[in-house]
Structures are given as C-alpha cells and as structure tokens.
Amino acid sequence: MSCSEERRAAIQLGCIADDFTGATDLANNLVRAGMRVVQAMGVPTQPLDSDADAVVVALKSRTLPVAEAVTQSLAALSWLRAQGAQQIYFKYCSTFDSTAHGNIGPVTEVLMDALDTDFSIATPAFPDNLRTVFKGHLFVGDVLLNESGMQNHPLTPMTDANLVRVLQRQCQRRVGLIDYKVVAQGEAAIRDRIAELRAQGIGLAVVDAISNADLMRLGPALKGMPLVTAGSGVAIGLPGNFGITPSITASALPPAAGLQAVVSGSCSLATNRQVLAFIQAGLPARSIDPFQVAAGTDVVTQVLAWAKPLLNQAPVMIYSSAESDAVKAVQARLGVEAAGAMLERTLAAIALGLVELGVRQLVLAGGETSGACVQALNIRQMKIGPQIDPGVPWCHAQSDVAGPTGLHLTLKSGNFGSDDFFVKAFARLA
Numbered sequence: 001m002s003c004s005e006e007r008r009a010a011i012q013l014g015c016i017a018d019d020f021t022g023a024t025d026l027a028n029n030l031v032r033a034g035m036r037v038v039q040a041m042g043v044p045t046q047p048l049d050s051d052a053d054a055v056v057v058a059l060k061s062r063t064l065p066v067a068e069a070v071t072q073s074l075a076a077l078s079w080l081r082a083q084g085a086q087q088i089y090f091k092y093c094s095t096f097d098s099t100a101h102g103n104i105g106p107v108t109e110v111l112m113d114a115l116d117t118d119f120s121i122a123t124p125a126f127p128d129n130l131r132t133v134f135k136g137h138l139f140v141g142d143v144l145l146n147e148s149g150m151q152n153h154p155l156t157p158m159t160d161a162n163l164v165r166v167l168q169r170q171c172q173r174r175v176g177l178i179d180y181k182v183v184a185q186g187e188a189a190i191r192d193r194i195a196e197l198r199a200q201g202i203g204l205a206v207v208d209a210i211s212n213a214d215l216m217r218l219g220p221a222l223k224g225m226p227l228v229t230a231g232s233g234v235a236i237g238l239p240g241n242f243g244i245t246p247s248i249t250a251s252a253l254p255p256a257a258g259l260q261a262v263v264s265g266s267c268s269l270a271t272n273r274q275v276l277a278f279i280q281a282g283l284p285a286r287s288i289d290p291f292q293v294a295a296g297t298d299v300v301t302q303v304l305a306w307a308k309p310l311l312n313q314a315p316v317m318i319y320s321s322a323e324s325d326a327v328k329a330v331q332a333r334l335g336v337e338a339a340g341a342m343l344e345r346t347l348a349a350i351a352l353g354l355v356e357l358g359v360r361q362l363v364l365a366g367g368e369t370s371g372a373c374v375q376a377l378n379i380r381q382m383k384i385g386p387q388i389d390p391g392v393p394w395c396h397a398q399s400d401v402a403g404p405t406g407l408h409l410t411l412k413s414g415n416f417g418s419d420d421f422f423v424k425a426f427a428r429l430a
C-alpha cells in the first residue's frame with residue numbers, strides 16, 4: 001500500500017439512523033458497551049478522520065418520500081462500506097415510526113439487496129426506555145403501541161401494535177417472528193430458528209425482547225449477520241461480537257473548558273420542567289418572545305448583549321420553550337411550520353453567537369432545534385462521550401467557529417433527561 005492509500009483502522013459497525021437525536025441515542029448505547037463512536041451529520045464526503053469502532057450516519061429520512069429515503073440510505077451504506085464496516089445497523093425509532101409504505105420496510109429491503117443477504121431481523125425493543133416486544137407486539141410502558149398516543153402522531157400514526165403485520169405491509173419479503181421462548185433459550189436456539197425461517201423462505205423476522213437480558217442473548221446470534229435493523233436497544237449486545245467490552249476509555253473526550261450555555265427550543269413536557277429547574281436554581285435565563293421575533297426585533301443581538309457579561313459567572317440559558325397553550329397561540333397566529341422554522345433560525349443564530357463569545361460547553365434542547373444549531377455551527381462529525389441521562393451523551397466536535405480546541409455539546413431530544421438536566425449536565429462534564 002502506498003502512503004497515499006494508507007488509512008485508519010477499519011470501523012467494525014456501520015450504522016444508518018433515520019433521524020438525528022435517534023442517531024445519538026444509538027451512539028450512546030454503543031459507547032456504553034465499549035465502542036468508540038463517531039456520529040456523522042448526513043453522509044460524509046470525506047473518509048473518516050478519527051479512530052472509531054463504529055460510525056453512526058445520521059440521516060433525516062424517517063418521513064421522507066420512500067425513494068429519497070432509499071437513495072440516502074444507500075449513499076450512507078456505500079460510505080460505511082468504504083470505511084470497512086463489517087456489519088450494518090439500520091436504526092429506527094423505538095416506537096417503529098413509519099407509514100403504511102415505509103420507510104422501515106423499503107429501506108431494509110434495499111439494504112439487504114445491496115448487501116446481497118437473504119435474512120435480517122427487526123426489533124425496536126429498548127427495555128431501558130420501556131419499549132418491549134412480546135409475541136411480535138410492541139408495548140410502550142404498560143400499553144400496546146396503538147394505545148400509547150402514537151396512534152395520533154401527525155406524520156406516522158401507529159394504529160397496529162403487531163409488528164409482523166406492520167412490517168409485512170411495507171415489505172416484499174415474507175416477515176416472520178422469533179418469539180420470547182426462543183430468545184430465552186439463547187444463541188443456539190435463535191440461530192436454529194433463523195435457519196428454520198430461512199428454509200421457509202422468510203427473509204425478515206421481528207424478534208421479541210422484554211428485558212436487557214433478552215437483548216444480551218440476542219447479540220451473539222447476530223454475529224456475522226450483514227444487516228441488523230432495530231431501535232437503539234439491540235446495540236447493547238453487539239460490541240461483544242467484536243471482542244469489545246465496556247470501558248470508560250470509549251467515552252473519553254478532550255478536557256472541557258470555556259464558557260457554558262443552554263439553548264432550548266423544545267416545548268416537550270420534560271424540557272419545560274428542565275427550564276423551570278434551571279430558573280429555580282437561580283441561574284440566569286432569558287426567554288425569546290416569538291411575536292417580537294416575528295415583528296422584526298433584532299432579538300439575537302439583544303440576547304447576546306444580555307448574555308455577554310453573565311457568561312463569565314455562570315452558565316446562561318436562552319429559551320423559546322413554552323407551555324402548550326402559549327405554543328398553540330403562537331402557532332395560530334404565525335402558522336405551525338413558519339413559527340417553528342423562525343424560532344429554529346433564531347436559536348441557531350444565538351447558538352452561533354454564543355460560541356463566538358467563547359461558549360465551549362453547549363447544551364441544546366430539541367431535536368429540530370439542535371439540528372438547526374449544529375448546522376449553523378457547521379458541525380459535520382461528533383465524537384460521542386459519557387452519558388448524562390439515558391439516550392443523551394456529551395459529544396465533542398470541531399467547528400470553524402470554535403477554533404482548534406473544538407467544543408463540547410449535547411443534543412437532548414424533547415422528552416429525555418431528568419428535571420435537573422440543564423444544571424447537572426455541566427457538572428457531569430467537569
């Protein structure tokens with residue numbers, strides 16, 4: 001091999017996630033199981049520039065038209081294979097968010113074709129977050145998926161908890177089940193069941209899992225399977241197949257320094273409690289009034305001027321988070337999408353301004369909000385670090401704005417995290 005062809009060690013697990021905060025959730029589980037993980041925002045255009053055991057390519061393909069989701073997923077696959085990935089993990093939501101047409105089924109099948117494999121599994125089970133699969137039926141906490149509120153989701157209403165049926169409607173291949181009795185017997189029984197299903201011409205199997213022990217029994221049976229499709233739960237049982245064991249070195253990040261800030265555009269119940277807890281802790285907080293932004297007031301300049309002298313003393317929080325009545329009033333006047341996009345732009349400009357003021361530890365709350373902020377900061381890759389709360393790790397990224405040391409950031413999706421998340425996050429990093 002010539003010098004120019006020399007590359008970093010090949011990655012082991014290549015992951016494709018159908019949304020942004022879901023990608024971080026998967027990465028977090030892999031790190032906890034001992035893998036060094038990099039998350040890429042979209043399909044990278046360059047080879048990987050750091051050492052990692054796994055890479056998670058974060059797409060926003062969950063509700064795209066099927067053809068676009070397929071194209072993006074194949075592009076991610078081809079980049080991951082070029083980095084040497086031995087196994088591919090297609091990650092979707094633990095509530096199996098999809099429409100009657102996809103995108104879970106079509107993306108899975110096109111990945112199977114590209115990998116030239118005739119069998120894969122599908123399970124969104126994530127017992128740590130109370131998602132369990134029993135007899136092929138998905139439970140969210142104590143209730144079936146179709147009674148969990150997900151039946152009313154605006155984009156991906158889930159009206160059937162029987163995942164074998166749901167997936168079959170999206171697939172050409174026949175879909176079967178590996179049930180809890182087989183999973184309970186462990187690797188050999190699971191492998192026998194897979195052989196049996198393949199002999200029957202079945203190409204995909206939903207797998208029951210009602211505990212982490214089930215996922216740990218499933219893991220070894222997936223060794224060598226070219227494609228695994230799942231929520232983030234299955235990830236806890238895979239690193240062992242590559243000889244990797246849990247280790248705190250997997251989550252090591254460069255030392256944190258610099259000023260601290262929280263930017264929150266999530267209006268989820270958990271975030272609203274976290275905003276309140278930050279204020280009650282006596283820390284400086286400033287809210288954004290959507291109507292002022294809409295009226296053309298330069299809120300970004302005002303907020304940054306307010307933050308500048310305070311940042312040297314304590315973390316500051318800037319938020320548009322609000323209770324549902326206030327959000328509805330804003331949406332009624334400005335339109336749901338227009339209000340969302342306007343506030344995402346505003347908060348992203350504020351996040352950028354804060355980093356220009358020296359913030360190097362940044363907590364971002366809200367899936368869409370953090371997506372907009374990460375884009376404004378021109379962040380393409382993040383190394384995944386220690387977990388703050390389930391599904392939410394600290395990360396480290398390079399950004400032109402942050403200079404040579406880069407910055408630490410965490411992307412908290414709406415309903416994740418304990419009430420004191422915004423306060424304890426900085427302590428965790430210290």
Ligand code: ADP
Nearest residue numbers: 266268320322330340343344366367368369414
């Ligand atoms: P979550 O992860 O909680 O769903 P997101 O950031 O994904 O949070 O979504 C929240 C959406 O609500 C964003 O588009 C954001 O701009 C918008 N938003 C934030 N604050 C308000 C508000 N006060 N009124 C109306 N919409 C808001």
